[in-house]
Amino acid sequence: MKSRPQPRNSVALMQGYHSPQVEVEVRLNTNESPEPPPEAFRAALAQAINTVDWHRYPDRSAEHLRSRIGELHGVGAEQVFAANGSNEVLQTLLLTYGGAGRSAAIFEPTYALHAHLSRLTDTSVALGERGWGFCLDLTEVARVLEQRKPDVTFLCSPNNPTGVTDTLADVAGVLEMVTSSGGVLCVDEAYGEFSTQSTMSLLGAEVPLVVVRTYSKTWAMAGARLGYLVGPAWLVSELLKVALPYHLDTVTQLAGILALDYSDEMAARVSCLVAQRQRLEAEMAAMDLEVWPSGANFVLFRAKEIAGADLWNQLLERSVLVRNCAVWPRLQNCLRVTVGTPTENDRFLEALSEVLK
């Protein structure tokens, strides 16, 4: 028998990215919104869908959507690039500025897709470490940037899976280094709206900085697949060359535009989730746990007396699913819980205190 065709090495060696789903009563493992978007939004979208010209391609440059997103951040459409989820935004950035013979700096522990998408696009990974408390260590950043001169440098703030928000002074420090080494700084703010601080204030026409956001978390629209970045117009126009023609379908564009009419509801939802996160952090800190301060819609924690995998299993036995980070490098025995509804959080806290007793 002839041997089968082989994929590229960077694909053949890859595990793929998986987040296992298990049927449970309380699902707190993927940082989604615990509630659907507002009823009025869903009704308006259903009505708008009736007017879609299904036989026509979508607005190729998603001009209306990009200008509405731009308004949200005080910039024009030419500074916004939108795609099918922020993962596709990150991938497009790497297809444009990474690739064979180029590198991307990543400071672990951080969002696994930054390294995964780098490898997938044949961009070599320039690996650095975060410092004490998973905060940025500018000496380490300088070491990686001086040695590797990466084409793209990734930060994630608030960081997934630690929840830690980088200080604006630290991000500005990294930006200065990236600017002088000729690279692009990408700050992934998938959880930015849950935090009191954003890197958006550092954006500028000639600043090689992009800030990535998603509709999947705060806008409660993970099912729609929509994310975007804000950056300099010259950079956005390079990304537009790389995106597939008509990559954003008409319904996704409509959903993205309509959602922005409900920003007050979104802000109210964020406040409730932040209050619930603070409650989780406070109650967990009183247990036999190490808990990291979070600026996101999840909390990273480690039990002092029980192995992470055991704790994860015992929560699962109580029909509570959290993310098991226990075997991830640098996160030994850590678990991550997504903030749910008040009732889901009650169930989680109850299960947790029962197991730790």
Ligand SMILES: Cc1ncc(COP(=O)(O)O)c(C=O)c1O
């Ligand atoms: C830090 C970070 N960036 C990006 C994403 C991808 O989000 P999406 O592709 O749904 O926009 C996630 C999803 O969990 C994330 O945690």
